[in-house]
Amino acid sequence: MIKELRDIVGAKNVLDNEEALALYAQDRSLSAPKKPFAVAKVNSAEQIQELIAFANKTFTPLIPSSSTIHFYGATLPEHGGVVVDLSGMNKILEIDPLNRKVKIEPGVTWHQLQQALKEHDQMPLNPLFPHPGTSAMTSSLEREPMLIPKYEYGDPVLTMQVHLGNGQLFRTGTASDKHTYGAYPEGPGIDFWRFFLGAQGTMGIVSWLNIKTEYRPKYQKAYFVACDELEDAADPIYKLQRRHIGNECFVLNRFLLAQLLCKEYPKDFTKLMDDLPPYTIILVIAGAPRRPLERIAYEEEALMEIATDMKFEAAKTVGGVAGLGTAILDMLHDLPADGPYWKTRYKNSTQDIFFITTMDRAQGYVEIAQGYAAAYGLTLNELGVYMQPLERGRACHLCFSLPCDLDSEQDRQRIATLHTELSQTLFEQGAFFSRPYGTWADMVYRHATTYTATLKELKKIFDPNNILNPGKLCF
Amino acid sequence: MAKKDIRNNDRHQQILQAFQAAVGPENVKDNPATVNAYYGDWLPPKLLGMSVPPEFVVLPNGTLETQAVIKICNRYKVPFIPVGSNQWSLTGSPNRQGTVIIDCKRMGKIHEIDEKNMYAVIEPLVTLAQLQAEAYKRGLYIGSPEASATASAIAGHCFQGMWGVGYRLGVAYRNILGIEWVLPNGEILRTGSFSLDAQNGFWGEGPGPDLRGMLRGYAGAMGGFGMVTKMAVKLHPYPGPKTWPVRGTIPNQISELPEDRFKWYIIKYDSLEGAINFMYEIGKAEIAGVVQKWPTVYYIWWWANSNEQYWTEWQKRTFQDNVKNAVGVCLWGFTSPKQLEYEKRVLEDIIKETGGKPIKQEVFDLWVPRTANNWIRDTHGSRMMRPSGTFLALRLQTDTLKYAVDHVRQGYEWVEKFSPPILDCDGPDWIGGYDFGHFGFGETDFPVEKRAEDIGDLMNKLLAMTKEDVQNGLENGIGPFLGGPYHQMAAPVFNYEHLLKGIKKAIDPNFVSNPPHNIDPNA
Incomplete structure (x- = not known):
């Protein structure tokens, strides 16, 4: 098999030594390691075609992987097989x-x-x-x-x-x-x-x-709204989105915003945790290509009018953090090319639970998450909350981040159990897991019976030998 | 010899009894007066003798009754056609004996309007106009295609859905959320958030791969994939009044939206390229709610109150001489009146830079109050019949705005080539921008003599053109609107034959859902 793989992608692009395979056997999730038989680094569409032909002939699973970082177990080979590393196709x-x-x-x-x-x-x-x-x-x-x-x-x-x-x-x-x-x-x-x-x-x-x-806007202004609870953020966002105000708009809780902003851990982080409010709405008002400042002006005016009506303060900063607006805009303008991931400043991994809901239901889910987190020894200051309004605030993506030390077996076990139990309860309470990774798949597909049966029918047509990432979703 | 009445047939009686048991005797029709009303309209199939009356018309109420009807169709292997408002018979009229029409007339409920989270859950009989009216009351909005707001909203979402406001809101496929859907095999499929909570359809995708993909395509599944019985659809913020403003009486009603929130412009250019460049610049500037380059014929189609008025005005050349290569733009002040003022300044900059000129004020005043707002809420779709009682289209192409230009140009050539029976129409090039100009749509619509021999001949020529396009690897022309026959021809060329046939076979094993749509798996 290795010979055939080498014939397809070239000898240097087939990895089968233990050290290399170990790297592909795990990711940043808490999923158990699953070692592939080999890794094939591809660099063309033709090679992908040949690999698929080979896989169908030998019934070998192929696990596509586009990058070097994975968080949800989606590239771990459930049934063994060959990881198709596409990261070299980067044009x-x-x-x-x-x-x-x-x-x-x-x-x-x-x-x-x-x-x-x-x-x-x-x-x-x-x-x-x-x-x-x-x-x-x-x-x-x-x-x-x-x-x-x-x-x-x-x-x-x-x-x-x-x-x-x-x-x-x-x-x-x-x-x-x-x-x-x-x-x-x-x-x-x-x-x-x-x-x-x-x-x-x-x-x-x-x-x-x-x-x-x-x-890409040339002129932008960032505004921040401090909120004590997530529900305090929902109504302003409903209003702002209904009035077409702003470009980027999202909510982070103190724990996530502190990690995002801190340059030096733990010094900055501790101070930010002291200074920041429990939740912050981040709203960026941006100029369009033409008359950018005029657009910013009317949107700002409407923002202030809503703020006055709803009695919230839309400010240039929160918690007295100096240069907050500039920091956020700089980060938006220049996504990092390397360096540590901001979500892992507190611990070396984040185990996220995310789903789709509506903003008026988000607070209820936060309370559930806080209850579970406390039961598993996470303080309120260790639970990340991110709410992303979608489609003019018609719905939202809600994400809970559970920090976890991947080097500590005890922490892994604790967070894994919390992750599973909290996910299950959120699901039972109506959280819509539209992207069912890992153990969520069984939780979701068991209940969506005809949807699952129809997906399986489709899968038979698109991938009759189930060679593509078998064991994921309902396949 | 007198024709045998099929109703005396044992098999007919057996199926009749089954339907009656499923939906109640009063909701199953097989008398000639009723079934004959269900097989044709202004479109060519009936005119050309391609349609036959259905054997039954069945009116289920709700998903479970629809499921029962479709299961009966599978048991007896009889074809069925789901219909919405039944304004479009190209694929909704039976093309084979023994067909069952599943009419949604008992499914007209708006189950829910969630004002805060901006969506509605509707049944198939609910029209776009009805839903719009409810949405306006709540400061919300939904688009409508130019075929008329009196169409079924669900059918409109499943079909093409190139809304007048699609520039801002996208094509209707982007508007579909959770679906409750009886598959051809009688299984109930719930998609999006409905898949896990039948009471909550607020989200459309997933879980996982998105089965909404089976529902549409460029021109819908043509009833070939079962019947949607409930759908959640997005509603959108709307800065207009709580009721649609009209004054006067039909057919001279006029409609004027508040001047501090809406403003129409019609700007003309020396060339089609100039007009398209203008549209690109508007999209890039992220302004406006409606951006459409209408053909001359649209101005008069939507405007004329009678056939006589149509041809009188056409001969005066009021529109031909004034709106050629013109773009209609409606600015919307979503945020505030100041947004509208801002957008006016931006638009005027663009007009100046691109060399556009407003059309003559008297033509603007003649047309806009009576007609322009149809692109926000269409009520004049049927006026497309004014010149001759029917119309046809060719070269419907969606890709980029630039691509649309090339294709409507080719459309001109065909229109000229086949005129008559195509009637005088001054280069019927409709081009719309969608998703803020990320893509564009081009269509060549034209009036045609409504005589069977002319239409038959023309249809054959247009079909020959479509075949030629397909052979040249162009997915183009009127093809997608023919559904099954087109897919039969195009699927091998565009490499989806195996996939589409596989899906059809999997969910419609008895080939009963409006055959030959979406494709005949055995052909």
Whole structure:
């Protein structure tokens, strides 16, 4: 088998030594390590096609992996097999400023994409300050929420080239027609592109993706609203989003904001934890390409009017933190290329629980999470809370971050149990786990019976031998 | 010899009894007067003798009754066609004997409007106009296609959904949230958040891979994938009044939205390229609620109160001489009146830079009050029939705005080539920008003589053109609107034959859901 893999991707691109395999056997989640048989580093669509042919012949699982960092166990080989490392395919194939889109390969990181788009006065629609190694393509395909909820039309995915488990090379949307610009997601026939979103690589391996870009504002102002409870943040955001105010808009609790802002741990962190309010709404008002300051002015005026009506203060900082606005804007402008991940300053990992809900229900979930956290020895100051309004505040992504020391078996066990129990309770209380990673899959699919049965029917068509990332989702 | 009445047939009686048991005897129709009303309208299939009356019309109430009806169809292997408002018979009229029409007339409830979280849960008979009216009361909004707001909102979301406000809100597929859906095999599929909580449809995706992908495509599944019985749809912030403002009486009603929140412009250019450049700049500037480059024929279609008025005005050349290569823009002050003032300044900058000129004031005054707001709430869709009682379209293409230009240009050539029976229409190029100009849509719509022989001949020529496009690897023309026959032809070329046939076979094993749509798995 190794020989065949070498024939496909070249000898130097096949890893089968214990040390290398151990690296791919685990990620930053609490999932048990699962060693692959080998790793194949690919650098072309043709090699992916050949690997799929090989896998179908030998019934070998292929586990696609686009980056060097993973948090949810999605790239761990449940049934052994070969990890298809796509991180070397990291070219930005085309920037199309006129139609505001970009064509990227799997290994392109958010930092790389942001920098390349800068030259064209464009920006990507990135999630909350992603890890430097995160693949922009995987983020987009896995529906990670964007920081900017103002685009009514929602997700940024346009078209893609995907290698199906059945050996078919397929292009979605108008990319199926070689005469087009590949800008429209629907078709050919039906909306196939949707089957590859949130699929954790089980329906196909995507070798390039067209996503939307937006104008990169030259002028921005950051405003902050201090809140005692998450529910205090919901009503202002409902109002602000309804009135079309701001670009980036999200809420972090003290624990997460302190980690984000601290430069020197633990000194800065401790001070920030003392100074910051329990929750902070972060709202960035941005100028458009034309008359940018005039747009900022009318949005600011409306913000202040709402603040007065609703009796909250929209300020340039919270907790007396000096230079807060500049710090946030700088981070937005320059996503990190390397260095430690901000979410792991307190402990060396974060075990996140995230789901979709509505903002008016978020407080209830926070109270559940706080209760469980306390029962497992986490103080209120050790539970991260991030609320991301979606689609003009119509819904929200709610994320609880549980810090965990991966080097401590005791901490791993404690947080793993907390993670499982809290997830289960949140699920029972109506939290919608739209991206069911790891153990969430069983929790979710057991209840979505016809959905699960239909997905399985689709899987048989797209990947009849179940070679693509078997053991994930309901497959 | 007198034609045998199928109703005396044992099999007919057996199926009738089964339907009656499922939905109540009063909700199953097989009398000629009723079934004959269900097989055609202004579109070509009936005119060309391609349609036949259905054998039954069944009116279930709710998901469970619909499921029972579809299960009966599977048991007896009889084809069924789900219909919404039934304004569109191209794929909704039976093309084979023994067909069952599943009419949603007993499913007209708005289950819920969640004002705070901006969505509504509706049944199939609820029209876009009805939903819009409810949304306005709550400061919310939903788009409508130019085919008319009187269409079923669910069917409108499943079908094309190129809303007048799609520039801002996207195409209707982006608006679909949770779905309750009876598959062709009779299973009830709930998607998005409905999949885990049948009472809560606020979210559309997942869990995991998104099965909403089966529902649509460029022109819907044409009833080939079962029947949606409940859908949650997004509503959007709206700065307009709580009721739609009209004054006067039909057909001379006019509609004016508050001047501090809405402002229409119609700006013309020397060339189509100039108009498209203007549209790109508007999208880049992130302003406006509606941006449409209408063809001349649209101005008069939507405006004329009668066939006589249409042709009188056409001969005067009021529109041909004034709105060629013009773009309609409606600015919306979502945030405040100051947003509107800001957007006016930005738009005026763009007009100046791009060399645009407002159309003559008298033409603007003639057209805008009576007609322009139809792109926000369409009530004049049926006026497309004014010139001849029908219309046809070719070259419907969505990709970028730039791509749309090339394709409507090719459309002109075909229109000229086949005129008559295509009637005078002055280069019928409709181009819309969507998702703030991220992509564009081009369509060539034209009036045509409504004579069977002319339409038949023209249809054949247009189909030949579609075949030629497909052979050249172009997914283009009117093809997607033909559903099954088109997919049969295009699927091998665009590499989705195996996938689509596989899905059809998996969820419609008896091939009963509006065959041959979405594709015939055995062909």
